[in-house]
Amino acid sequence: MAAIIGESPKLALYSYWQSSCSWRVRFALNLKGISYEYKAVNLSKGEQFTPEFEKLNPLHFVPVLDDGDVVVSDSYAILLYLEEKYPQIALLPADPQLKALNLQVASIVTSSIQPLHMLSNLKYLVQKVGPQESLLFAQTNVEKGFNALEKLLKDINGKYASGDEVYMADVFMAPQIAVAMQRFKIDMSKYPRLCRIFESLKALPEFLDASPERQPDALVMLLWSYLTVVLTDSGTVPPNWKPAWDEERGEVDPLNESEFDGLQPALSSRRIRYCRKCNQFKPPRCHHCSVCGRCVLKMDHHCVWVVNCVGALNYKYFLLFLFYTFLETSLVTLALFSHFLAFFSDEEIPGTAATLATTFLSFVLNLAFALSVFGFLIMHVSLVSANTTTIEAYEKKTTPKWRYDLGQKKNFEQVFGTDKRYWFIPAYSDEDLRRMAALQGLEFPSNPDFDSEEF
Ligand SMILES: N[C@@H](CCC(=O)N[C@@H](CS)C(=O)NCC(=O)O)C(=O)O
Numbered sequence: 001m002a003a004i005i006g007e008s009p010k011l012a013l014y015s016y017w018q019s020s021c022s023w024r025v026r027f028a029l030n031l032k033g034i035s036y037e038y039k040a041v042n043l044s045k046g047e048q049f050t051p052e053f054e055k056l057n058p059l060h061f062v063p064v065l066d067d068g069d070v071v072v073s074d075s076y077a078i079l080l081y082l083e084e085k086y087p088q089i090a091l092l093p094a095d096p097q098l099k100a101l102n103l104q105v106a107s108i109v110t111s112s113i114q115p116l117h118m119l120s121n122l123k124y125l126v127q128k129v130g131p132q133e134s135l136l137f138a139q140t141n142v143e144k145g146f147n148a149l150e151k152l153l154k155d156i157n158g159k160y161a162s163g164d165e166v167y168m169a170d171v172f173m174a175p176q177i178a179v180a181m182q183r184f185k186i187d188m189s190k191y192p193r194l195c196r197i198f199e200s201l202k203a204l205p206e207f208l209d210a211s212p213e214r215q216p217d218a219l220v221m222l223l224w225s226y227l228t229v230v231l232t233d234s235g236t237v238p239p240n241w242k243p244a245w246d247e248e249r250g251e252v253d254p255l256n257e258s259e260f261d262g263l264q265p266a267l268s269s270r271r272i273r274y275c276r277k278c279n280q281f282k283p284p285r286c287h288h289c290s291v292c293g294r295c296v297l298k299m300d301h302h303c304v305w306v307v308n309c310v311g312a313l314n315y316k317y318f319l320l321f322l323f324y325t326f327l328e329t330s331l332v333t334l335a336l337f338s339h340f341l342a343f344f345s346d347e348e349i350p351g352t353a354a355t356l357a358t359t360f361l362s363f364v365l366n367l368a369f370a371l372s373v374f375g376f377l378i379m380h381v382s383l384v385s386a387n388t389t390t391i392e393a394y395e396k397k398t399t400p401k402w403r404y405d406l407g408q409k410k411n412f413e414q415v416f417g418t419d420k421r422y423w424f425i426p427a428y429s430d431e432d433l434r435r436m437a438a439l440q441g442l443e444f445p446s447n448p449d450f451d452s453e454e455f
């Protein structure tokens with residue numbers, strides 16, 4: 001987002017990443033080079049119905065623009081307001097006929113297409129007439145609107161809707177076409193003029209920056225997982241912890257019997273896990289981390305990216321962080337793919353040298369990240385499905401009979417919990433925290449068939 005003009009106080013935009021109406025306004029603000037504060041309103045959680053939001057827009061819709069003394073809701077009204085208040089980089093042409101055309105296109109999108117497929121209306125229809133009928137209803141109305149737009153713009157020359165400049169018609173059409181293709185699978189080959197306009201518009205960095213997957217609220221899950229894995233202690237051995245019985249054999253630093261005077265006889269005949277650096281007993285699967293300088297419960301590895309050790313208490317959060325990073329970087333890579341290909345074609349690419357370089361670099365970096373995170377993710381999927389940690393997989397000898405292997409489903413639950421609703425969020429249900437010993441990191445259920453096996 002470019003710098004704001006003059007000394008005006010910063011605008012705020014109430015928006016939801018997936019809302020096409022908000023996308024129009026984000027696109028317009030970017031075209032005008034106006035920076036703004038992004039205020040996420042989570043429509044799927046019903047945040048549009050809170051009393052605070054109702055004061056801003058009694059219709060409970062995003063977008064809403066807050067320009068200090070002036071609060072405007074409705075994308076159409078917001079565009080006209082911005083045009084008056086920030087006239088630099090006009091989004092309406094001076095020519096009355098072209099101006100009318102732009103207003104007409106914008107109005108067709110906001111009143112004759114989008115309201116007929118908006119989520120709350122479709123939800124209502126799904127309940128009344130079923131999912132098939134409601135999808136057909138949405139598709140029919142999008143196509144009706146696109147037929148009209150195709151005819152209206154058929155004889156206009158130029159890359160964009162009303163010529164070679166980007167105006168209000170484009171601002172309204174581009175997100176609408178993107179949604180029609182992605183959400184309603186509309187066959188755009190029936191609308192060649194709209195297709196050409198969309199091809200030019202989707203190459204604009206101002207449009208890409210406004211796209212759903214680049215909005216801060218789309219990044220929420222990634223950031224949430226990241227902060228949780230950074231802030232959750234990986235698990236330390238409680239002071240004075242003593243083993244109830246021997247757990248593992250072949251550990252480093254086996255002690256001789258005279259070193260544990262006072263322990264039960266049954267224990268002294270076996271090998272006890274003891275950390276000489278911390279001077280304390282080690283629970284099963286616990287390892288000493290030399291970076292953290294302490295013993296870490298079910299230690300996986302020390303991770304520099306999250307500046308923390310990854311262990312029993314934060315392993316799930318770490319995996320979710322990997323998963324959401326993979327999702328995010330792959331989406332951005334896919335979105336930028338056609339722009340990347342355009343660099344190798346002969347066609348002229350719009351945008352300044354700086355924005356082109358940024359697009360190119362973003363593509364390469366996101367692709368590299370997506371691929372490396374993917375490799376890491378696959379490795380951890382196989383570790384989780386066998387109920388091993390990175391350290392154990394490294395240390396494990398050849399036997400396939402791993403005592404903690406409870407079968408794939410149970411192994412997965414040992415890390416992610418048994419409650420499906422919590423699988424994709426960095427948290428556990430209270431019930432799981434109470435019932436599942438593995439989540440505390442001191443005891444782990446083992447497979448009775450392999451229990452006596454050595455490893
Ligand atoms: N005419 C309004 C429509 C706004 C609108 O439909 N917003 C949708 C998102 S695109 C919304 O907030 N829906 C919330 C809901 O349906 O509860 C505009 O152009 O801003």
Ligand SMILES: [Zn+2]
Nearest residue numbers: 275278288295
């Ligand atoms: Zn230690």
Ligand SMILES: [Zn+2]
Nearest residue numbers: 289292302309
């Ligand atoms: Zn560590």
